[in-house]
Amino acid sequence: MILKHLKEDPNWQNRLEELGFGYHTDGDLPYWIDSYYYSISEDFADQVFDATTELWDMCIKAVDHVISNKKYELFQIPLFIQEHIEKSWEGDSPSIYGRFDFAYDRTNDQLKVLEFNADTPTSLFETGVIQWHWMQHYFGTTKDQFNAVHEQLISSWKTIIPYLKGNTLHFTCMRDTLEDLTNVEYLRDCAMQAGIHTKLIFIDDIGWNGETFVDLEEEVITDIFKLYPWEWMVYESFALHIPNDVAEAHWIEPSWKMILSNKAILAVLWELYPNHPLLLETYFDDPKGMEDYVKKPLLSREGANITLYKNNSIVEATPGDYGQEGYICQALAPIIKEETGYSIIGSWVVGQEACGITFRESDNLITTNKSRFIPHIIE
Amino acid sequence: MVSLVLITSVLASCSKPQEETTDKQKVFMRADSSAPYTEVTQQYQQQQSGGGMGMGSALLWYMAFRPMMGGGMGYTSNGIAHQSNVGNNTSKANAVKTQAARGGFGSSAKQTSASS
Numbered sequence: 073m074i075l076k077h078l079k080e081d082p083n084w085q086n087r088l089e090e091l092g093f094g095y096h097t098d099g100d101l102p103y104w105i106d107s108y109y110y111s112i113s114e115d116f117a118d119q120v121f122d123a124t125t126e127l128w129d130m131c132i133k134a135v136d137h138v139i140s141n142k143k144y145e146l147f148q149i150p151l152f153i154q155e156h157i158e159k160s161w162e163g164d165s166p167s168i169y170g171r172f173d174f175a176y177d178r179t180n181d182q183l184k185v186l187e188f189n190a191d192t193p194t195s196l197f198e199t200g201v202i203q204w205h206w207m208q209h210y211f212g213t214t215k216d217q218f219n220a221v222h223e224q225l226i227s228s229w230k231t232i233i234p235y236l237k238g239n240t241l242h243f244t245c246m247r248d249t250l251e252d253l254t255n256v257e258y259l260r261d262c263a264m265q266a267g268i269h270t271k272l273i274f275i276d277d278i279g280w281n282g283e284t285f286v287d288l289e290e291e292v293i294t295d296i297f298k299l300y301p302w303e304w305m306v307y308e309s310f311a312l313h314i315p316n317d318v319a320e321a322h323w324i325e326p327s328w329k330m331i332l333s334n335k336a337i338l339a340v341l342w343e344l345y346p347n348h349p350l351l352l353e354t355y356f357d358d359p360k361g362m363e364d365y366v367k368k369p370l371l372s373r374e375g376a377n378i379t380l381y382k383n384n385s386i387v388e389a390t391p392g393d394y395g396q397e398g399y400i401c402q403a404l405a406p407i408i409k410e411e412t413g414y415s416i417i418g419s420w421v422v423g424q425e426a427c428g429i430t431f432r433e434s435d436n437l438i439t440t441n442k443s444r445f446i447p448h449i450i451e
Numbered sequence: 452m453v454s455l456v457l458i459t460s461v462l463a464s465c466s467k468p469q470e471e472t473t474d475k476q477k478v479f480m481r482a483d484s485s486a487p488y489t490e491v492t493q494q495y496q497q498q499q500s501g502g503g504m505g506m507g508s509a510l511l512w513y514m515a516f517r518p519m520m521g522g523g524m525g526y527t528s529n530g531i532a533h534q535s536n537v538g539n540n541t542s543k544a545n546a547v548k549t550q551a552a553r554g555g556f557g558s559s560a561k562q563t564s565a566s567s
Contacts, residue, residue: 191567192565192567194566200453201453205453245565246557246560261456264457275557276557281550300565305556308555308556374567
């Protein structure tokens with residue numbers, strides 16, 4: 073894995089905007105990196121693929137373990153939604169995607185999972201579309217990429233069609249957020265290409281008519297993809313309607329994903345698979361003797377409220393609103409370091425298949441919403 | 452080949468500046484405690500300029516006496532329980548049922564994006 077530089081395309085922002093990518097910069101800070109990239113080997117792509125596949129399998133077994141043993145308290149999951157989780161798990165409610173974040177130890181050639189963004193992962197559009205067009209712009213068809221995200225999304229939506237309860241698949245996200253809307257519209261686009269009838273509705277426009285959830289035209293919502301975290305939903309009183317929904321709408325991602333998107337799963341995985349090479353030593357609340365570790369709130373998002381310790385002293389910390397729900401302590405992983413920053417690898421699972429990667433680069437060890445997206449090629 | 456039909460329209464709609472409409476006074480009416488405000492500016496203006504018996508007039512009268520109308524369904528109130536309102540009257544139950552409550556999701560966002 074080598075970081076390589078290109079002669080920058082002076083028109084790169086317009087080029088991306090013509091593709092529909094409107095958040096390539098955040099104020100003065102670049103989010104999308106156009107002028108350098110990671111060159112990876114085919115063997116490394118295979119290594120990420122294998123690690124992702126193995127971890128996904130381990131995660132599924134861990135969810136089954138949590139549900140079978142009703143360990144919801146560890147995850148701070150409210151009582152009223154627990155039966156819904158069990159139903160969604162036992163009923164094989166459709167799931168479409170997730171993204172593992174890996175640290176890579178160059179010295180030992182070892183991937184370590186940092187977390188699993190199982191409920192509302194984004195950067196999907198950048199991975200599936202923008203990264204692919206970037207490669208075609210600079211390299212034509214001479215290079216390849218570990219990237220079958222787009223094809224896999226369409227294929228996965230096709231697979232889900234027989235499981236849909238109604239004729240319309242709704243898509244929802246918050247209003248006034250371009251990143252979320254772009255990701256949702258990308259997913260909806262793929263669903264439409266799979267032959268599904270879709271509708272977009274903003275999350276605060278969803279209605280409850282006393283029996284079912286409805287859209288703005290009073291159409292009953294039977295299946296809905298949401299880019300809105302379960303852990304936010306279940307603390308809103310409207311969620312109390314979910315167990316009473318006569319239509320028993322499919323929520324995608326399903327409610328059992330609440331278990332995988334919670335950082336408590338990292339401690340559960342370590343308990344189930346101690347010393348597994350893909351895992352970092354992780355415990356609830358207490359570092360249990362570790363001196364170099366990261367303290368993460370169970371529900372933290374985009375690097376909020378993370379505290380990093382070396383020799384039991386804080387060396388880095390981020391602000392935020394999380395932490396009341398409890399913490400995990402995870403061993404500090406070696407992170408790829410380049411002259412431009414620290415990088416982690418995001419590995420996508422779409423329709424239960426590992427199908428593509430992203431690199432995110434940060435100035436500091438903690439990856440946040442200010443981290444940059446770096447494209448890659450296989451060569 | 453990656454082909455898309457929706458995304459470029461998303462970007463176009465998000466970057467389009469909102470039209471200024473501050474030159475007119477807007478009139479909103481609220482149907483009940485759960486429904487969003489309904490803008491009736493146009494009808495209101497028609498009423499003012501068109502003799503008073505246009506759509507605006509009808510709508511205002513409807514809003515004023517809505518609780519007692521509805522094809523003999525009788526009075527309904529948001530202040531009492533659903534069952535007390537509708538009793539055994541099926542058409543009344545259907546009419547009440549269609550007033551969906553909205554705005555229940557989306558209030559607890561801790562960030563401007565739900566991404567992770």
